[in-house]
Amino acid sequence: MTTTSSTTSTTSVSSSGGITVSGVGSGIDTASIVEALVNAQKAPKQDQITAQLSTTAALSSAVSTVSTALTTFTTAMAALNDTNSFIGLAATSSNTSVATATSSNTAAAGTYDLTVTQLATGSKVTTAAVSGGATTVMNTAATTLTIAQANGTSYSVSLAANTTLSGVRDAINTQLQSNGVTANLVTDSTGASRLVLSSTNTGANTGLSVSGIDALAVDGTVAGSSSGAGYLGNLPQDAIYSIDGLDDMKSSSNTLTGAISGVTITLAGGGTTASDGTVTPATSTITVGSSTDDMKTSVTSFVSAYNALMLAVTAQTAVTATGATDSTSTSATTTAGALTGDSGIRSLLASIQGQLTKTSTTSGSLSVLSQLGITTQEDGTLLMDSTKWDTAMTTNAGNVAGLFVGTDGLLSRLTSVITPYTETGGILATRIKAYAATTTDLNDQQTDLNTRMDALTTTLTAKYTQMDTLVAQLNATSTSVMTTLNALNTKSSS
Template sequence: MAGSTVSGIGSNIDTQAIVKSLVDAERVPKQTQINTQSLKATTTLSSIGKIQAALDAFRGALTSMGTDSSFTGLTGSSSNEKVATMTAGNGASNGSFSLVVSQLASASKISTKTFAGGASSVVNSGTTPTTLTISQSGKNYDLSVPAGATLQQVRDSINSQFSTSGLSANVLTDSTGSRLVLTSTNMGVGSDITLSGNSGIDVGATVVEVPKNAKYTIDGSIALESKSNTISEAVSGVSIKLLSVSPKDATTGDFTPTTIAVSTNSPVIKSGVKGFIDTYNALVKAISAETKVTMGADGTPTAGALTGDASMRTLMSSIRNELNSMSGSGTLKSLAQFGVSTDSTTGLLTLDDKKWDKAVATNAADINSIFSGDNGLLKRLTNATEGYAKSSTGTLAERSKTLSDTLTDLAKQQASLDERMTLLTTSLSAKYTAMDSLVAKLRAQSDSIMTTLNALNNPKDS
């Protein structure tokens, strides 16, 4: 073969090159198909994953917005934050009220007798474990006190075993010795702690503090009580945290009321709407990045992995339909009426500040009704994307599974192709080796015959 590398011992023909060429000719069509399909499946799977992550983030933000006061625009204030602070949530409305706190809620606290040996005093000098039973609100918590246990070890065991049940223990030490003090995080009348059992630790225990209810009045009404210093049921949508008893007037001796007020804060509402716009735009950008056609430096268009994808078009159509639908119970029922518009080129939302300021000046309350409730925008967008976002049965999850299965199948095809080409290489190599050996034998025979003939044609002189 002209131009080939000599490798055949007998034939002087590059048999390895011939074998490689034949194997490559057999491999290339199938290898090209596998490579093309693998690249497409991998790229598409990556794009689906990015959109799945963006959609999950979008839906998570919708949930957060639905549980906080992003769109109520209501803020709370207290005239004396040393007495009480407050937070306005869903269900709150504008208004103010007068609060007087005459007593804070407190927890039960009980102390053991004093152990002269301090925190290292042995409280179980026997050879077998004993039991300390701590009772509260009808529940018993049994603590095993092993032989040789010290007061400090009992304290540590209580905290490690019962802290999630609202119990805590400390060792207080003075010149007379140490004592174990148990306190409850549960407050209010009826949450008393008592000690019993056969450990002896309960003997001589004394009550340090009796649990009490918080006592207060709102707008001078009848006395109210709470087992906690956090009050959430007294005023709709308002959570009040009591911090101290109301101060008394030096002249009259009467409690000085604290004014708790709820008012609309337009900047807070605007911040909530801008937060929604940012969240929405992040999803649109993520989808656009995977579906748009980009132009290269040479003007050649390059399609995204999901360009023209029907499911992406359907997803965005569902979202936009809900965005453009009218909702709410107020005078203004759409975001467009508050200055929120969609860019015709990018699909991103923008806010016209002038139009916003004009609309919110008289219709601020309408924003909350547009977003909140079972028919609000947040709920409707969540429902519209549900079919795509389900972790195992959603459209995106199923497509990801299909693409993963495709890649697994292609990997099997690649392994099969590699095995087949290895066998073909072995087979062809054996055949060409045999051919080369045969040519070598024939050439040797030819050389022998030519030698004989040459001898006959050139006889020696007698």
């Protein structure tokens, strides 16, 4: 009788790229056993670390989002927290062909008589005629054309060798357009061309002169002729105007920013000149008066900033349902925001919303937002009813500022509530710092767990390798004994 024994083994590739053979002696996949034992030991702690890292990251992100939204809101409130934001003044002109006007928050109500004798104008000059026309080469070597103004400002135009007249025009437009100087060509019936330069810079001292190429030289103080160079039309001039009959004033610009405090006037038309040279000034009345449009813009800005804050915060605290629900079954699932149930955020929201319904103690007939047609919706955002606003403005326009600004104004009260959360080292910053520390600790725990599991893997692998070696030795001994017995049986039979 012949007895045969057999063994099996498992071959695998290790993470280092080498080949590991397990179970050579026992036929058991010892590598899989070691892996299963290590995973069983690691899983509870690994699941805990993974879950805590995910939760901490979600909380940190949510709190950072709330902090950013609060900072944005307080910035918007700071920009509005000025009585001037709610004055509600606007400037108008009775004759927009003479002038237009706009006002800033520093303007004061009033009426002003404006007379305009002349507008500020810029310079326009021409070179002498170039008989060869636009294709005539103006320089044989690289050179610089200098264009200067009477006030001392000068511009340099670089010209390559053999630049034609049209090339000079193009170079000026390319290099000086941002400085308000442009050029064009005018060609007469004989084919001769002139280079005509214009400046958008206005005022008496802005006359243009040209030098650098003799054929293109211009003296901006000399009138141009049918063939000669010089200025076209009239010399540039300052605007001349008067307000409320005061002495004539001059301006190099048609935009007047200091004539009336807080008002910008743009002159559009000057006086008319009779045949005898007498000038009749153009007139307009500038009125700075009450306007609720700017006031409404400020209040709308507050509502928009507040709503953006509420949407950002509630997105982190809301419980949302997804899926369908019918009369026979419910397939909807709910998802909670990272800060759902967070007592600190609930307290913040309650404090903010409480300020909206708190009665203001400032003087005036306005004490709550609802008197302006501003109400709170179910989602916590504000809704502004334009019709109710317009109605409120007929009797309460002068009291809006008192509701919003001042030590007891809504903006200041909201800022006081929010500041402890957003300031350096404040409530939210402290929480974000704590989340960062927790994340660092969890990462350290992960490193420690990996180290311990690597050590356990090494220990178990050594033990199972030792067992496998012993089994291999026993198998070898068994095989030897059986071989001897088989040999004896064979000899006895013969």
